[in-house]
Amino acid sequence: MAVSPIAAAYKAAFSFSSLPAALVAALAGGMVIAFSVSFFLFRFFGRLPGKNPFFKALILSFSAMVMIEVLSALGDPAHASVYLLLDTAMNAPRFLALGLVIGYFFEKQNRKVQL
Template identity: 65%
Template sequence: MTGAGGAAFWIIDFAISISPIAALYKAAFSISSLPVALVEAFVGGVVIAVCVSFFLLRFFDRIPGKNPILKALTLGFAAMLMIEVLSTLADPNNSFVYLLIDSGMNIPRFLALGLVIGHLYDKLNGGA
């Protein structure tokens, strides 16, 4: 689950990085090298996937809802919310603009990560 979730996160990151909006994103966050950004996205995606997979496996019954995909999405978006808040606190100058840009770029990544992890959890436990 972790590997597939991290891969989904990275694939979406790669697709975003070759889109026209990526130039604005790279300029806003002072990202100078695309390969370095892709490596960082891969490592970050794997770390987030480890956390989402761990909490899904460990606390499945305590997470609201019945559908594993929705539970994984809940965990993924909770992680995104924590990351967004911490990044806003780290650089308060123009934080609202950065929050909007960063959230817009992160929603597809975390959506893919949560969908893949939730789907694989469902498959591993005999779901559809």
């Protein structure tokens, strides 16, 4: 059950039959994205701009979001602007949190003990 016509169109466009199916798909996708961001942060830490692990993780996180938004807009070019706006509004806080958490754990793991 959708709250608004825009939500109903969004739900129909991405073929979400029920809330549990959407949550499982979001969990699986989130795990893949988190693994990818973590992997690329560990693999290419020295090549990313900046010195702060938070900033580097945010760069990778928002790069992943941009790639996902472009791919979702290509899925239905007729309504790309609506889906791009909705996707960006829903995903920006999640990708911000993802980048901050991965940056925090990267910094915590690589912190040196000072005597």
